[in-house]
Amino acid sequence: MQLQPMAAERLSQAAPPANAAIAIDDVTLRFVTPDGHMMTAIRDFTMTVAHGEFACVVGPTGCGKSTTLNLVTGLLRPTTGAVRVMGNPVTDISRDIGFVFQADALFPWRSVIDNVAAGPLYRGTPKAEAYERARDWIGRVGLGRFEKHYPHQLSGGMRKRVALAQTFINQPKILLMDEPFSALDMQTRTAMQDELLGLWSEQKSSVVFVTHDLEEAVALADKVYVLTAGPGTVKSVYRIDLPRPRVMADIRYDPKFVEIAKVIWNDLREEVQLGQSRTLQTGH
Amino acid sequence: MQLQPMAAERLSQAAPPANAAIAIDDVTLRFVTPDGHMMTAIRDFTMTVAHGEFACVVGPTGCGKSTTLNLVTGLLRPTTGAVRVMGNPVTDISRDIGFVFQADALFPWRSVIDNVAAGPLYRGTPKAEAYERARDWIGRVGLGRFEKHYPHQLSGGMRKRVALAQTFINQPKILLMDEPFSALDMQTRTAMQDELLGLWSEQKSSVVFVTHDLEEAVALADKVYVLTAGPGTVKSVYRIDLPRPRVMADIRYDPKFVEIAKVIWNDLREEVQLGQSRTLQTGH
């Protein structure tokens, strides 16, 4: 069993390999708080995702997971340190990326099918083809009957599935997902996970997947990053060498899975408790 | 073991007891779809929550859970059937109710503390007292350091916790919660669940709690409603007679808990699969 924290990766200040799909190199990011002070959201953060690798990120709420994804997309710029995608420094928002936002970012004035077809249309796909592919993806996320609905006419879970289809249809080389499945029931979630793994193995894309569900992380990932309570930095990195292809419905009953989950869980719990006691201390 | 579906409750067309805290009586609600047709969101829906009862609602995504809560608050009106709260027909939005929305509904122009203090201030609590209570609740949800932050400066999970504090501070007699904990990590979620149970038993309030996490539902509830795939109606009702007070961190290891969860899970899975196959059929 090669289950070992790869914390060395975090501590090493050597530049990450140039051929990594995503390389976050010793990044610190600070925000201005309402009272004019600076607040460090993430600190000394180093993370590397190789081509075709599936990385999951877990950590206590508010520790900087979404911030990390925003750095990779170019929506936020690091205060210090460097972020590289496909070997190039991130200067603008990249078109190679697919990003499922944590909050809703659908276009409310477009129906489901127009939302899903947006990506291909932006990228110049002929209309007929774009809509055909959109229809396909809407079917895959189980919304065939809702093609013509507008986002406000959908339930929360349905909207999330539209967002997934919207991202998946672009077949991005790099896929960033921020708690994409948390609004879905177990069954739909399993189906979506299978869909995601299929897309990933087919496209050989690189994935960074943020979740609160540790079991989900272990079930999906090649590598799990555990972050510390905010200001977030990498606490430990675990390599998950469960065999692939993995079948989501069954993997949870694999004894190796259970063991891995337990080890990471203990590591994480320690951190979460630390984070909680820290905020509670300064509670009032 | 008294674990039996109480489906009889659904089938009986007798009016629900007049003294119930919440009584939804044979309600059907239809929406106008974009192509001008009518779509039934929930159908022949009957549900009763007694005073001081904790009811959980589970069901496949898009089956009408949020719609049901909106009926109770008065935000939506039934097409046919009647909704009564505390014995009175719902005509307007009630002040006895606390509602944690599925999506974000914080006031973006108010800082965390102003958001949390809103309820007491609306209800005429003196300013000093309102802010003192707000500070207390902000501490309880672990956001002491973020009092002055505005919602857009918080992470998704933090925003959800502000919404919880905002609702809890009013100590509502009737508490409706729509997937309130899905954006939280396991540890924070457990702490919030304990907070919720404490509030509930202290206030003797009546709770309707929507979740996708069946284990959460079983751990918290007196009664679990399983809904059918949309148009939603009650498939089965389960009474959960696990002893109280329940400690969230431990209850999952109770063998009785595991058994109950398994029974309901089988019932639910059947429904979810049905729902999925139905949408997939009409997929494209």
Added chain:
Amino acid sequence: ADKITIIVGGMEKQIYLPAVLAQQLGYFKDQGLDVELVNSRAGVEAENELLAGAVQGVVGFYDHTVDLQSKGKYIQSIVQFSQAPGEVELVSAKHPEIKSPADFKGATLGVTGLGSSTDFLSQYLAVRNGLKPGDYTLLPVGAGNTFIAAVKQDQIQAGMTTEPTIAQLLKTGEASVLVDMRTPEKTKEALGGPYPAASFYVQSAWLEDHKDEAQKLANAFVKTMKFIATHSAEEIADKMPKDYYAGNRDLYVQGLAGGKAMFTPDGRMPADGPPTVLKVLSTFSKSLQGKQIDLSKTYTTAFVDAAK
């Protein structure tokens, strides 16, 4: 024929009546002219358009030709419609103590606009009666309704205006005539000479190259002046569009009957007219002070003389 555009400083105003009347009588057409009348109540607009070359002629007050010459712009009157300003200094019925311009001391005098002929004439009347600038206040109140409202609200104790505002105020008895400048005789009495007012003028430069058109225009206007001289107010009113007296036809006719005398019978500039204008203007207009004005360049009677 090319289209000739003429701006009229208020087509419904009686002082400018010959312009519309000529059109109504078909005199322009008789001369083979294609004339288009454009309404513009603000005199400045009309002059600017003329100078910019966008229109060929303006029906307006003669004094503008003098004023513009002081600014180096040459325009000249080729047909003179009236030899009296057609204006009246009215005094409010609330102020019977004002019996002559000499009593203006401390009063507020209504004028249509600062820098307008009513402004200069009012001041001239006051000064001629021994007052100094500063003894009275001038208030621009426009013409028409706003003038009447100002009288009613006692914001002006006296004021100078034209028909039909005069007739309207006289009818209701809210004001009476203090100084009448609707006839050549009374104007001479008030100002010491005839005061040529409404006229048809063109840019001097245009006139050089368009003697032919100018002659035809003069022909039409002179014929119109003759028509006015030989017809009663009633007959003239019949020729005018109905909207111009929609308020009250009797009033219109009555005003016209009272004011008809101001029109020249033949369109000719009275010889002693221009000096009077220069005298009035140079007393008050800053822009004229210290400027040499060549009055002979402000009008010509050549076309009127040649008119058939």
Added chain:
Amino acid sequence: MTAISPTADHAAVRDASIAIAESRARARLRHRHAMVIGLRLAILIVFLGLWELGADYNFIDPFFFASPSGIWQQIWSWITEGTSQGPLWLQIYVTLEETFLGFVIGALGGIAAGIILGRNRLLADVFSIYIKIANSVPRVVLGSVFIIALGLGMASKVALAVVMVFFVVFANAFQGVREADRAMIANAQILGASPFQITTSVIIPSAMSWILASLHVSFGFALVGAVVGEFLGAKQGMGLLISTAQGAFNANGVFAAMIILAVMALVVEFIITRFENYLVKWRPAPFNEQGA
């Protein structure tokens, strides 16, 4: 598990009661519509009645403020006999043409400027000060400048209508662009939209309600601009009609022309509202108006 299929009986009862509920909802809607029209008419009648009575008994001086009956006679005579400047419909047509051109040019210009400056911070910082300066220029003075520069024809009226419309539309388009949801823009960008595509597919739709709000008010402004232009100098148009009526102490004529202008504005307003409803059909209804 219990069998849960409802009995056929119950389904029939449900369907019947839904049908009843829906027909009731429709009746409520019809009733509400009738009430709105009724109230509007009631207000109009009371207003006109008081005006007429006031004029009859000389509380309101009809010399200054006209009277409804006089206004109606004036409109009727214009319709049947024409105006001093020619047939009434021609005056309406002339003014409408100027207004419409001015409205379209001003609105398009305002939208374009608003979007360009709203999307580009540097341009906004540099140029917005000049737009503010331009907006403080009195329109009547501008009117004279336009007449000098463009002549007394249609162009100067159109220009005046343009400057009445431009600033209102610009201000709203600019702010609407600034208010566009940043997450949505980011999403489009990541989905592969070029800056131009972001503008057309995210910025414009989200600024649409801002732009439409400004169009509602600015058609009236365009009308005002055209009329003021005609006031300053014209040979046709409603503004000249008003000017002539004013000069002839014909208060009925002044008010009659204004009422015709109001009707023109309402007709166009109706069209804009139609257009708006078409554009924003994706919008959620407020809660409570939602279920059928």
Added chain:
Amino acid sequence: MTAISPTADHAAVRDASIAIAESRARARLRHRHAMVIGLRLAILIVFLGLWELGADYNFIDPFFFASPSGIWQQIWSWITEGTSQGPLWLQIYVTLEETFLGFVIGALGGIAAGIILGRNRLLADVFSIYIKIANSVPRVVLGSVFIIALGLGMASKVALAVVMVFFVVFANAFQGVREADRAMIANAQILGASPFQITTSVIIPSAMSWILASLHVSFGFALVGAVVGEFLGAKQGMGLLISTAQGAFNANGVFAAMIILAVMALVVEFIITRFENYLVKWRPAPFNEQGA
């Protein structure tokens, strides 16, 4: 598990580099500010230079369009010698007072009407048609009506400024109220807010950016209203100054007065912007301008 506390060395390096990064960010900001000012000035200078040259070489006739040097002389002579109507500052004061009163009354009225009609559908349906009619009335005609009704004093100018401001502010306040997020309103309602509290604590804050957008444009409009009012009849004020200059064919005077008006508008604009920044400090910055 490995020890993860960073070495003291590394922490020091990080803090130093953060300090550098932050001072660099500040320098960038300063540099940008200087560039904006520079560009504005450059545009101004080029514009004035071309104008002056055009006037000198008679491409632009200074008789109609004045010239920068002539305008400056005029302003200087007004400052040093006063105007024909008295000292310049008095004219400015008079116009500013009228404008300010009209702006405040019109804006408050527009906001109030917008909120009331925006919150009450029935009132909106019944009354909005009348507001639209009122908005189509040419302001110049209204001007004479106001002078008749209110006299030639300040009241009529204020009224004219009010009607210029009211409709713009109303349209935006109305739409802003309609756009308020329905989930947020529902939340406030459930938290116990009375309809009045909802209005003050949800509706007004969310309509705020709409209202502010309209205030930006409508101060200029109020100024225009006051000046037009003075045009129609006044003893004092910038409008009279313009009207006198026009009557005397003094183009320099006309443009000088307009420039003074523009400066007035810019000063007030600056104050409104300050106020706006204070009110909307809760707003998220666009992505990319966010990290420090």
